[in-house]
Amino acid sequence: MYEQIIKRLSFFDGIDILEPLIKTHFRDRIALVSSFGAESAVLLHMAAQVDRDIPVIFLDTQKLFWETIAYRSKLVDLLGLTNIRIFKPDEDSVRLLDPNGELHKTDPDMCCSIRKTQPLQEALSGYDAWISGRKRYHGGGRANLATLEEADGRLKVEPLARFTAADLKAYMDHYQLPAHPLVAEGYRSIGCIPCTVKGGTSDNPRAGRWAGQNKEECGIHWTVNGQPVRLAKSN
Numbered sequence: 643m644y645e646q647i648i649k650r651l652s653f654f655d656g657i658d659i660l661e662p663l664i665k666t667h668f669r670d671r672i673a674l675v676s677s678f679g680a681e682s683a684v685l686l687h688m689a690a691q692v693d694r695d696i697p698v699i700f701l702d703t704q705k706l707f708w709e710t711i712a713y714r715s716k717l718v719d720l721l722g723l724t725n726i727r728i729f730k731p732d733e734d735s736v737r738l739l740d741p742n743g744e745l746h747k748t749d750p751d752m753c754c755s756i757r758k759t760q761p762l763q764e765a766l767s768g769y770d771a772w773i774s775g776r777k778r779y780h781g782g783g784r785a786n787l788a789t790l791e792e793a794d795g796r797l798k799v800e801p802l803a804r805f806t807a808a809d810l811k812a813y814m815d816h817y818q819l820p821a822h823p824l825v826a827e828g829y830r831s832i833g834c835i836p837c838t839v840k841g842g843t844s845d846n847p848r849a850g851r852w853a854g855q856n857k858e859e860c861g862i863h864w865t866v867n868g869q870p871v872r873l874a875k876s877n
């Protein structure tokens with residue numbers, strides 16, 4: 643469905659790939675998904691240069707650091723973003739599957755599913771394309787990340803796929819973008835409180851996510867018809 647767009651634009655990065663997609667190919671049909679995490683400011687700044695009214699989807703898992711919520715407010719004000727869309731887990735799903743708030747201890751994949759993957763599927767309804775901030779240098783399943791690909795019937799856009807840690811730092815320094823407050827405390831990748839610890843390296847910044855578990859991704863990027871791959875395989 644999107645072969646020609648992929649062929650034409652996959653060699654571009656950053657704002658050069660965002661501008662034609664946001665302004666021409668998917669006008670009013672594209673959204674940016676942001677965690678407002680350790681490296682989020684770069685992509686949000688780029689998108690704001692193109693269109694400050696772009697829908698920015700934020701998944702409030704209800705287990706986030708308060709610093710992340712505060713950082714979100716700071717960046718929204720700084721960048722002039724006008725269309726932040728906050729999605730939370732379905733109350734019935736939480737009540738049935740995680741009544742004590744400890745599902746992450748026994749079934750982290752299901753916890754991520756009800757708190758992130760399912761809300762994201764709802765959030766993306768009506769959009770033909772969405773923008774993510776993943777990078778190849780994070781390693782693991784992201785090492786061969788495509789800048790553009792079709793997934794679950796939508797075009798998925800990764801403007802920072804080829805950016806390195808040095809590229810991100812240079813960009814933030816140049817535009818004087820504020821860092822997430824937890825970065826100074828030693829967090830290189832920031833998700834939910836129960837599944838995030840300090841640590842990581844420049845080569846593996848996500849080492850502090852789900853530390854000690856056989857898990858590297860929350861599942862929103864690895865789906866089959868909206869179902870997290872790991873859960874789909876177990877059914």
